[in-house]
Amino acid sequence: MLHKGPTVYRRIVFPTAALEARARWKAVNGKAGKTMLRVRVYYLDDQRVREYPPALFRYSSDPLNALLFSRQAAIEEAMQEAIEATDAYLIWLALALQDESALLFDGMTHFFKFDPCLPFATSMLYGAERLGEWAFLLQVGCALAESEIYRHFAEDARKRVKELGAFLQDWAYRPGERVAEVVVFKDADRQFAIKDAREVVRVLP
Amino acid sequence: MRVKERKVVRMDKLTLVVEGVWATTWKDGMERGEETRVRAIVHWAGEKAWSVSCITDEGTLSPYASGELARQYGSAMADRHARQFLRWLGLCFKDDACSLFNSLDSAYLFNPEYRQRPSAIDTCWRLARVGVIASTLAIVFNQLRAAVCKSFVFEAQNYKRYAPLGIFAIVGECLRNFANAGGKELDLAAAFVELAEQRLKEVSADGVSVR
Numbered sequence: 001m002l003h004k005g006p007t008v009y010r011r012i013v014f015p016t017a018a019l020e021a022r023a024r025w026k027a028v029n030g031k032a033g034k035t036m037l038r039v040r041v042y043y044l045d046d047q048r049v050r051e052y053p054p055a056l057f058r059y060s061s062d063p064l065n066a067l068l069f070s071r072q073a074a075i076e077e078a079m080q081e082a083i084e085a086t087d088a089y090l091i092w093l094a095l096a097l098q099d100e101s102a103l104l105f106d107g108m109t110h111f112f113k114f115d116p117c118l119p120f121a122t123s124m125l126y127g128a129e130r131l132g133e134w135a136f137l138l139q140v141g142c143a144l145a146e147s148e149i150y151r152h153f154a155e156d157a158r159k160r161v162k163e164l165g166a167f168l169q170d171w172a173y174r175p176g177e178r179v180a181e182v183v184v185f186k187d188a189d190r191q192f193a194i195k196d197a198r199e200v201v202r203v204l205p
Numbered sequence: 206m207r208v209k210e211r212k213v214v215r216m217d218k219l220t221l222v223v224e225g226v227w228a229t230t231w232k233d234g235m236e237r238g239e240e241t242r243v244r245a246i247v248h249w250a251g252e253k254a255w256s257v258s259c260i261t262d263e264g265t266l267s268p269y270a271s272g273e274l275a276r277q278y279g280s281a282m283a284d285r286h287a288r289q290f291l292r293w294l295g296l297c298f299k300d301d302a303c304s305l306f307n308s309l310d311s312a313y314l315f316n317p318e319y320r321q322r323p324s325a326i327d328t329c330w331r332l333a334r335v336g337v338i339a340s341t342l343a344i345v346f347n348q349l350r351a352a353v354c355k356s357f358v359f360e361a362q363n364y365k366r367y368a369p370l371g372i373f374a375i376v377g378e379c380l381r382n383f384a385n386a387g388g389k390e391l392d393l394a395a396a397f398v399e400l401a402e403q404r405l406k407e408v409s410a411d412g413v414s415v416r
Contacts, residue, residue, distance in 0.1 A: 096325035101317035104325055108332070116306035121297040124306065125343040132336005139329035146326065 002063055002071065003027050005078020010086045011181040012141075012168075013197070014148035018042040019141050023085035025063055025078040032061045035081045037089055039137045041144055052140055055133035057085035079178070089137070090172035096142045097165030108134065148184070153192045160192050167194045206236075208279035212287050214380070216393040219352035221345065222246040225287030227279035229266060239266050241282050243290045243338075245345045259341040260334075261286045284387070290342070291384035297346045298377030309335055349376075356394060367401050370408075375401050 005025035012019045020040045027033045035057040041050045063078040088111070095104040109115060112134070114127035145164060150157045164184060174180045181197035207228040214221040223245050230238040240263035248254035262282070289312065296305040310316045315331035317323045353376055357363055367375070379396040 096329060099325050101323050101325045101328045105315075105317050105328060105332075114306075116303040118302045119300065121300045121302045121305050122343065122346065124302045125297065125339045125346070128309075128339030129336050129343060132333050132339060135329045135332035135336060139326060139333055142326045142329060 001027070001030070002067060002074045002078065005063060005075060005082055006178060008079060008082035008086050008177075009179045010090055010174075011179075011197075012145065012164075013181060013183045014145070015152045015185060016043070016045050017144060017148055018044065019144050021086050021089045021137075021141070023057065023082040023089075025060065025081040027064065028059075031064065032059055033063055033078070033081075034059045035085045037085045037134075037137065039089075039140055041140065052137055053133065055137055056130055057081075057088065079176075083174070083176075087172050087174075089134075089141075090168050092134070092138055093141045093145075094165045094168035094172060096138055097145055097168065098162050104138075149192075152186070156192075163192070164194055171196065206275055206279060208276055208283050210280060210283040210287050211389065212291060212383075213390040214291075214349070214383070214393055215391070216349065216352040217356035218250040219348065220248040220250075221349060221352075222248070223287050223290055223345075225283030225285070225290075227283040227286075229275075230263075236266060239264060239279075239282075241286045243286050243341070245290075245341065247345070247348050257341050257344050259337045261290070261338060288384040288387065291380050293338075293342055294346060294349065295377040295380035295384065297342060298350070298373045298380060300373070301377075309338070313338075353393075358394075358397065366405070370401055370404050375404070 003026070007022050007024040009020060009022045011021075018041070020042065021037060022040070023035055023037045025033050025035045036054045037057050038054045039052045041052075042048075043050070058081075060081050063074045063081065066073040066077040092104055092107065095107070108131050109127075112127045112131040114124060114131045116124070118124045118127075146157075146161055149160045149164065153160045168182070171182060182194060183197050183200050184192075184194050185200075187193040207226065209227075210225045212223045212225075214223070223243065226242045226244060228240060228242070229236045230240055232238070240260055242258055242260050244256050244258035246254055246256040293305060293308065296308065310319070313331050313335050314320055314323075315328065315335050317328050350373070353359075353372070358367060358372055364372075375397055376393065379391070379393060379400055382400075383391040383396070
């Protein structure tokens with residue numbers, strides 16, 4: 001029996017704050033499981049952390065089905081679920097940062113089945129409920145990214161926000177990685193720069 | 206300042222109180238804003254009452270901020286939101302997802318298609334608000350639906366009589382009529398029977414269902 005899958009982390013590190021999205025698949029009973037997304041904001045200046053209410057990504061029994069083959073296959077399947085949840089968050093965050101409201105709305109309403117053509121109002125309400133939880137986490141991410149960029153890169157801030165959105169859209173799909181980070185920083189010429197954390201040369205004091 | 210408007214719906218063993226609460230909000234020792242909240246109190250006979258609530262509207266303080274005028278304004282806002290909530294509940298019973306979606310959209314403008322250049326952060330905020338309202342609505346809807354299912358309506362002979370009319374659609378219509386009329390208290394069972402009997406008469410008069 002597999003109770004929990006590995007947690008997948010995606011972080012965006014800004015000069016004075018960091019946004020962390022983490023997801024994990026968890027068995028609900030013997031026959032199904034669900035993947036939840038959690039978002040945390042680390043305020044680096046005053047060493048504070050704030051965690052927001054979790055949001056349900058989806059129910060899935062794939063990891064349990066994979067147990068028929070091997071435990072390793074089940075773990076990989078659970079990790080895949082978690083990766084898909086963080087991918088979805090980053091892709092939607094990227095769309096939000098680029099102000100692609102219509103694409104964001106279409107994507108989210110389709111995924112969560114918040115659809116006026118549904119035959120039952122209850123299905124629509126449940127869709128709206130889950131979509132609302134995600135929209136709140138996206139709002140948190142979006143607000144943090146915008147405020148950090150406006151604070152540290154005030155010149156052309158709007159353009160920088162869109163640049164970050166475009167970067168995230170390419171970067172979001174990270175097959176098989178448990179932990180991945182993007183760093184937004186001032187480079188040697190004190191200009192706005194975004195890089196994958198692995199590409200940043202750390203200068204030791 | 207805090208003003209409440211209550212609407213009571215009774216169905217068999219369930220008493221549902223939908224309460225619109227308008228209140229001013231304080232910051233730094235000053236009245237700076239206002240918020241309207243809808244609170245649904247669910248009380249099953251013989252059990253402890255419990256409630257769910259959600260903020261349906263908030264903003265900067267209106268210019269009528271003090272005195273009797275503010276009380277009237279607050280009362281109108283609270284009443285309006287409580288009635289709106291009952292109307293949405295009615296649409297849930299009628300399974301009219303399309304009208305519910307459109308009504309929520311016209312209240313919270315979350316669909317970016319019909320607005321000029323909405324920012325994504327604003328769209329997210331609006332969707333988050335609709336999510337909270339949908340969650341409250343779903344909880345209250347399930348309770349009231351359970352009450353209808355446990356009531357006399359679902360007894361064999363009544364069910365046989367009323368089922369062709371669409372029981373939940375009639376309940377939805379009763380709630381909508383109550384919300385539109387702006388009454389304080391609704392005996393849902395009596396309203397249901399009245400409306401259903403009226404429908405049955407209309408059907409038997411021309412032999413065609415009017416649903």
